[in-house]
Amino acid sequence: MKIGLFYGSSTCYTEMVAEKIRDILGDDFVTLHNVNDTPPAEMEQYDVLILGIPTWDFGEIQEDWLEIWEALPNLNLANKIIAMYGLGDQIDYGEWFLDALGMLYHQLKPTGAKFVGFWPTEGYTFDSPKPLNETGDMLWGLH
Numbered sequence: 001m002k003i004g005l006f007y008g009s010s011t012c013y014t015e016m017v018a019e020k021i022r023d024i025l026g027d028d029f030v031t032l033h034n035v036n037d038t039p040p041a042e043m044e045q046y047d048v049l050i051l052g053i054p055t056w057d058f059g060e061i062q063e064d065w066l067e068i069w070e071a072l073p074n075l076n077l078a079n080k081i082i083a084m085y086g087l088g089d090q091i092d093y094g095e096w097f098l099d100a101l102g103m104l105y106h107q108l109k110p111t112g113a114k115f116v117g118f119w120p121t122e123g124y125t126f127d128s129p130k131p132l133n134e135t136g137d138m139l140w141g142l143h
Helices: 015-025 038-044 063-074 099-111
Strands: 003-007 030-034 046-057 079-085 114-116
Touching: 003 015, 003 038, 003 114, 015 030, 015 079, 038 063, 038 099, 046 099, 079 099
Parallel strands: 003 030, 003 046, 046 079, 079 114
Antiparallel strands: none
């Protein structure tokens, strides 16, 4: 099983998490890709995708992801498994906490991929509905 871990990172924190995930799962199984340096179509080559995205500024998409944003819904990811993680600040930016995570889910939903790894909202305090699943009790990915 080929796992591609794609991330965008302006401040290196999302990249650091990507490296930790790779180190835990093993670099024999996980290949890292900075979306700034990798064409989005490369995602189609993997069986499983792990996608890392921080929420930037006031609920914005991080700039590396923004560069490939319009190409994402056109990818052929049918039968692929996608797990996501997001970085954000629920204390100072609760209005926009993990917004990019929810936006990424909705951008990729048309691709036919299967999403896994939802995370419970228990213990989190934030206002934005964007990172929540349809029932409102789970985040679209790990924080």
